[in-house]
Amino acid sequence: xxxxxxxxxxxxxxxxxxxxxxxxxxxxxxxxxxxxxxxxxxxxxxxxxxxxxxxxxxxxxxxxxxxxxxxxxxxxxxxxxxxxxxxxxxxxxxxxxxxxxxxxxxxxxxxxxxxxxxxxxxxxxxxxxxxxxxxxxxxxxxxxxxxxxxxxxxxxxxxxxxxxxxxxxxxxxxxxxxxxxxxxxxxxxxxxxxxxxxxxxxxxxxxxxxxxxxxxxxxxxxxxxxxxxxxxxxxxxxxxxxxxxxxxxxxxxxxxxxxxxxxxxxxxxxxxxxxxxxxxxxxxxxxxxxxxxxxxxxxxxxxxx
Amino acid sequence: xxxxxxxxxxxxxxxxxxxxxxxxxxxxxxxxxxxxxxxxxxxxxxxxxxxxxxxxxxxxxxxxxxxxxxxxxxxxxxxxxxxxxxxxxxxxxxxxxxxxxxxxxxxxxxxxxxxxxxxxxxxxxxxxxxxxxxxxxxxxxxxxxxxxxxxxxxxxxxxxxxxxxxxxxxxxxxxxxxxxxxxxxxxxxxxxxxxxxxxxxxxxxxxxxxxxxxxxxxxxxxxxxxxxxxxxxxxxxxxxxxxxxxxxxxxxxxxxxxxxxxxxxxxxxxxxxxxxxxxxxxxxxxxxxxxxxxxxxxxxxxxxxxxxxxxxxxxxxxxxxxxxxxxxxxxxxxxxxxxxxxxxxxxxxxxxxxxxxxxxxxxxxxxxxxxxxxxxxxxxxxxxxxxxxxxxxxxxxxxxxxxxxxxxxxxxxxxxxxxxxxxxxxxxxxxxxxxxxxxxxxxxxxxxxxxxxxxxxxxxxxxxxxxxxxxxxxxxxxxxxxxxxxxxxxxxxxxxxxxxxxxxxxxxxxxx
Ligand SMILES: Nc1nc2c(ncn2[C@@H]2O[C@H](COP(=O)(O)OP(=O)(O)OP(=O)(O)O)[C@@H](O)[C@H]2O)c(=O)[nH]1
Ligand SMILES: Nc1nc2c(ncn2[C@@H]2O[C@H](COP(=O)(O)OP(=O)(O)OP(=O)(O)O)[C@@H](O)[C@H]2O)c(=O)[nH]1
Ligand SMILES: [Mg+2]
Ligand SMILES: [Mg+2]
Numbered sequence: 162x163x164x165x166x167x168x169x170x171x172x173x174x175x176x177x178x179x180x181x182x183x184x185x186x187x188x189x190x191x192x193x194x195x196x197x198x199x200x201x202x203x204x205x206x207x208x209x210x211x212x213x214x215x216x217x218x219x220x221x222x223x224x225x226x227x228x229x230x231x232x233x234x235x236x237x238x239x240x241x242x243x244x245x246x247x248x249x250x251x252x253x254x255x256x257x258x259x260x261x262x263x264x265x266x267x268x269x270x271x272x273x274x275x276x277x278x279x280x281x282x283x284x285x286x287x288x289x290x291x292x293x294x295x296x297x298x299x300x301x302x303x304x305x306x307x308x309x310x311x312x313x314x315x316x317x318x319x320x321x322x323x324x325x326x327x328x329x330x331x332x333x334x335x336x337x338x339x340x341x342x343x344x345x346x347x348x349x350x351x352x353x354x355x356x357x358x359x360x361x362x363x364x365x366x367x368x369x370x371x372x373x374x375x376x377x378x379x380x381x382x383x384x385x386x387x388x389x390x391x392x393x394x395x396x397x398x399x400x401x402x403x404x405x406x407x408x409x410x411x412x413x414x415x416x417x418x419x420x421x422x423x424x425x426x427x428x429x430x431x432x433x434x435x436x437x438x439x440x441x442x443x444x445x446x447x448x449x450x451x452x453x454x455x456x457x458x459x460x461x462x463x464x465x466x
Numbered sequence: 467x468x469x470x471x472x473x474x475x476x477x478x479x480x481x482x483x484x485x486x487x488x489x490x491x492x493x494x495x496x497x498x499x500x501x502x503x504x505x506x507x508x509x510x511x512x513x514x515x516x517x518x519x520x521x522x523x524x525x526x527x528x529x530x531x532x533x534x535x536x537x538x539x540x541x542x543x544x545x546x547x548x549x550x551x552x553x554x555x556x557x558x559x560x561x562x563x564x565x566x567x568x569x570x571x572x573x574x575x576x577x578x579x580x581x582x583x584x585x586x587x588x589x590x591x592x593x594x595x596x597x598x599x600x601x602x603x604x605x606x607x608x609x610x611x612x613x614x615x616x617x618x619x620x621x622x623x624x625x626x627x628x629x630x631x632x633x634x635x636x637x638x639x640x641x642x643x644x645x646x647x648x649x650x651x652x653x654x655x656x657x658x659x660x661x662x663x664x665x666x667x668x669x670x671x672x673x674x675x676x677x678x679x680x681x682x683x684x685x686x687x688x689x690x691x692x693x694x695x696x697x698x699x700x701x702x703x704x705x706x707x708x709x710x711x712x713x714x715x716x717x718x719x720x721x722x723x724x725x726x727x728x729x730x731x732x733x734x735x736x737x738x739x740x741x742x743x744x745x746x747x748x749x750x751x752x753x754x755x756x757x758x759x760x761x762x763x764x765x766x767x768x769x770x771x772x773x774x775x776x777x778x779x780x781x782x783x784x785x786x787x788x789x790x791x792x793x794x795x796x797x798x799x800x801x802x803x804x805x806x807x808x809x810x811x812x813x814x815x816x817x818x819x820x821x822x823x824x825x826x827x828x829x830x831x832x833x834x835x836x837x838x839x840x841x842x843x844x845x846x847x848x849x850x851x852x853x854x855x856x857x858x859x860x861x862x863x864x865x866x867x868x869x870x871x872x873x874x875x876x877x878x879x880x881x882x883x884x885x886x887x888x889x890x891x892x893x894x895x896x897x898x899x900x901x902x903x904x905x906x907x908x909x910x911x912x913x914x915x916x917x918x919x920x921x922x923x924x925x926x927x928x929x930x931x932x933x934x935x936x937x938x939x940x941x942x943x944x945x946x947x948x949x950x951x952x953x954x955x956x957x958x959x960x961x962x963x964x965x966x967x968x969x970x971x972x973x974x975x976x977x978x
Contacts, residue, residue, distance in 0.1 A: 274596030313627035395508030395727025423729035
């Protein structure tokens with residue numbers, strides 16, 4: 162599949178603005194307890210989670226004592242290898258429905274302000290550029306001007322958008338959108354939803370309802386459920402991932418805002434809890450700023466960027 | 467982190483207690499727990515290191531070792547130090563009109579805004595993308611209107627699609643819904659809106675014009691909403707500096723997502739270095755974040771935390787209370803907020819009366835029904851329960867299913883007065899009758915009776931407890947009885963799938 166061809170150097174350029182990774186700070190020098198401590202600190206500061214950071218540091222310590230890890234360079238390679246192992250060979254593509262059957266429905270969810278709507282614009286553009294017809298469903302009927310925001314993107318990208326009443330039932334919009342997508346025979350329907358905290362049960366139930374409406378209207382839908390995460394987020398995101406998965410069977414993560422200084426290590430902490438692939442990374446505010454997730458490049462950027 | 471720090475602390479002090487004396491190494495071990503807890507709460511690494519080192523010194527100097535309850539003593543020290551760190555100097559209670567104060571000298575406490583006279587007092591919002599700036603503009607406007615101030619909102623985010631519209635809608639909402647009768651103005655120059663990167667600098671003009679407009683309209687407070695930007699984006703940070711120089715805001719608030727991880731200090735520091743922020747507003751505190759960012763940002767910038775955002779609606783803004791957040795960071799739960807909310811639902815006398823009845827084991831089905839209704843009312847505060855670790859977390863996961871509550875209500879209502887007062891009367895035939903009357907089956911009725919008996923039993927036991935314990939038991943109780951009545955499923959076992967999916971692939975290859 163040619164979608165989201167990886168031009169991953171972009172991740173590096175994104176992060177290069179603030180080169181503060183271990184590689185830069187520590188260079189390659191003989192290891193010492195102080196330097197091991199510093200590695201632990203780098204790990205913790207990348208949000209991978211305390212437990213993982215402490216475990217990995219212990220492994221380095223042990224490797225150093227055994228004489229297997231001698232320099233900061235060795236330690237870095239060891240870490241990279243260990244962290245890449247969190248992301249095995251797995252399917253990180255989008256699963257498309259057979260054209261003859263109907264549209265591919267992608268439900269997009271996440272907490273407030275994570276980057277859902279913008280990420281939808283990014284996916285829409287990539288798909289459109291691949292020659293697919295795209296339709297957007299404006300199921301955020303709650304936040305001020307959320308529909309308008311999606312409409313602006315739709316207009317700029319030249320794709321259609323289905324909307325409902327402000328304050329109306331988002332599930333009803335989802336219903337109408339599938340109907341419209343079927344009627345017009347579009348290839349992909351991207352469903353934008355309102356930001357909601359994973360702790361708000363009624364809103365999480367609403368999300369489940371949106372999902373089941375899609376399912377009812379079109380068996381097999383949604384074909385993908387993408388959870389958008391803000392790369393700056395802390396350990397709380399593990400709860401987010403767990404709760405959203407409970408509510409709507411998330412099939413992939415979209416790690417937005419990786420163009421800042423945050424390392425996005427939280428996806429590793431999430432990996433400790435759930436087996437969901439990261440599919441995309443967001444690297445800016447325009448529709449072009451998206452890349453396919455590649456574990457090795459991501460992890461290397463964490464240490465070398 | 468699971469379990470409270472209190473538990474971990476008692477563990478730390480248990481290890482060596484067999485030898486009869488608590489040693490310095492116990493303190494060190496406890497500090498390791500503190501360190502892990504703080505890191506898991508997203509407090510920045512360096513802040514944690516510094517903090518734990520300081521507290522350790524203090525703890526060792528303070529004769530914790532000789533204290534009868536060293537664990538509790540240590541918690542108190544840690545807790546107090548956290549509060550000190552977050553509060554800075556005690557918040558002064560200045561408020562009201564003070565003449566001609568510049569931006570750097572306008573120091574005030576949490577939830578207080580310093581006003582200048584003549585107006586307008588200019589407030590500028592700044593922060594990363596999606597942190598909640600625009601929403602907070604609306605909340606502040608509502609808050610200020612309630613205090614009798616006229617407000618104008620100016621849309622200086624000219625790049626995010628529909629940002630101007632969003633602020634306009636919010637200002638209309640404030641006008642229509644917020645308490646007070648003062649003007650809520652809105653200023654925008656929609657023709658300057660452009661795609662990303664093409665509108666840089668336009669905000670300066672818009673802000674200057676907004677100030678003129680606010681002055682002409684005699685507005686008390688002008689709030690400038692700016693575009694979200696990365697602290698490493700030189701062009702956009704330059705734009706903010708220019709706005710700052712051009713209009714000289716009296717207050718610059720940095721808006722930060724309370725769920726932010728370790729990177730919070732990097733961005734906060736950059737914003738502070740370039741703008742000298744006057745205060746921080748932490749949003750999305752209604753999540754279950756432990757909120758370590760609060761501590762880090764306070765520590766790194768020195769700027770006080772003014773408000774916290776606790777929801778998407780206009781009134782979801784509160785002054786910042788360091789003590790509450792300290793408990794939360796330590797995993798002790800925001801008990802104060804919970805109790806306050808609970809008090810809104812149940813009157814003191816009612817609670818007292820019920821408690822006495824329960825203590826005597828004299829609770830009736832009618833009391834039970836009343837309680838049930840309260841629980842239903844409190845359904846809306848379930849998010850708050852999430853602030854409590856342990857029991858609170860578990861209860862929060864229970865679905866307060868309306869239909870189940872309805873069913874229970876129906877069953878109780880099918881009982882006659884005598885039966886409600888004394889469940890022992892409920893023989894098999896009576897149960898069958900009640901089941902028929904309520905459209906349920908006999909099993910449901912028995913389930914309810916069992917749940918009820920459990921509750922009254924616990925009620926008796928609880929009568930000897932202290933306040934904290936009781937609160938814990940009560941919250942647990944809600945879950946237990948609800949579940950018992952709802953058909954006996956284990957309420958705490960409801961974890962759909964997720965945990966069984968733990969990855970198997972994580973293998974640790976050792977280097978050769
Ligand atoms: N730098 C950067 N900014 C991003 C990225 N993705 C989204 N944003 C910005 O983040 C902000 C929030 O994005 P939205 O797409 O509106 O987020 P949302 O999740 O739809 O927000 P709600 O619907 O309000 O919950 C906007 O200012 C976006 O431009 C990214 O990859 N990098
Ligand atoms: N739950 C909750 N949501 C909030 C809070 N504050 C803001 N939000 C939501 O967070 C999302 C982003 O808020 P905005 O006000 O658009 O954020 P912003 O900083 O203006 O975003 P940009 O202008 O794109 O940088 C919206 O969905 C808001 O409703 C809060 O305190 N709690
Ligand atoms: Mg959105
Ligand atoms: Mg905004």
